[in-house]
Amino acid sequence: MMYYQYIIDYYNEFPFLVRLIWIISGILFSIIVLLTIYLKLVRSFLRRKDKEIAKFKDDYEASLIEYLYSGNEQEELSEVQKSIILKLKEEVPFKSKRKIIISILYNLMNEVSGEMSDSIKILYYETGLIDYAISRLSNKNWYIIAKGIGELTRFKIDETHDKVAKFINHPRSEVRKGTQLYLVNMFRFEGLKFLNTLSAPLSEWHQVQLLETLQKFDDQQICDIKPWLKSTNDTVVSFAIKLAQIYNQFEVKDVLIELLSHKAKEIRVSVIEVLTHLYGVEAKDMLKANFNELSLDEQISFFALLEKLVIPTDEPFVEKHLFHKNFEIQLLALNILKSINIDKYMGLTNLPKDEKSPAMLKLVNTI
């Protein structure tokens, strides 16, 4: 007792600042101790939870394998399969267990094909997991809706088309993207019909993802893309132009030529590039006539088109632009001239110095 009294007296004799520091140190030390205890408790809780998850995963994996191998040809579901479904049905209402079941089903669905994949889908229906995914679509939070759509896509549930399609113009791009991927994954080119009503922008990244999804399918029979080329949504037009190029849509050349007068420069440039790919010779005279009204990017794209589709009668036009202010056009013009009139091209090196661009001259000597 005397000892503690001595410590308290000793402490009280300290100046105020030193006492304050002792108090702060004491508080901080207590916080550290409390946090350490808390951390220990959290860690042990997480470890316990991990063990439970691992145990449930093992049990569930075994049940799933048993389910997959206990089917018979006489009936859609054997007695063993029915009992496994009943057992899992009891677990599905618990969110954490449902999450594990879905992850296991999805992992396997990605790895096996044929009858097994169909059996997994039947299990997804019969255990009622599908109802939870559908109920997510009615949630007020956008991220829950997006997760629901993602799950329906992964399990290839095409019956929910109407329920999902209504999100095509959702304010959140994540939900829109999920919806678009769902439609394309489920209904392939037919699924692209959402482009008819899409009013929100379709980002470049979404476009790439849609194109990648489309290319996975064996059936590459594309539907009519003309309506999308005429869309009021510029991003839809841009996407349709990409489709025209990838799927060699020669039949839409007329619509593409009309797009040469589109209000958006990026679209006009893309159209010239696609027409180059599709041998759109019909566009050549039109572009030649309006060449001076075109933007620089369009002019460069046009010369790229000309490089591919040039004929000897284009020579005067090409010659006229040999000394264009843009170096890229000069280079393209030279290449074109070289391909149609090699003598004239060779003669260019004999021009007086003040009549030729030094950069071009240097290039001529290296081509």
Next chain:
Amino acid sequence: MDKKKIVLAEDNSTLSLLLKFRLEKEGFELLMAVDGKEAIELIENHNPDLVLTDIMMPFFSGLEVISHMRNKLEVDTPVIVFSSAGQEEMVLKAFNLGANDFMGKPFSPNELVIRVKRLLS
């Protein structure tokens, strides 16, 4: 008659279990590895008759497993690799290293059994 031994290296536990069940039903003895490192240990210790390996695995990839078998252990045990979409170049590398066959995911376990039997016959 001794059962033919197969090393199955696959990090997806559900798929591993599924294939184990299927192949054991066909009379093979399965040795399971969850990564490339375990696969190499099993191959070194058990001298299997066939190796089934995924390409992408923790520690050592399927390519490294094949390379180890062909260049270090110098064994010509048949190898079937599992590949996913977009791993076409990896499959070519696997063949260059000495793989005998490949199966693209998703695949049918029944088809795998046919290929296993063909390679072991």
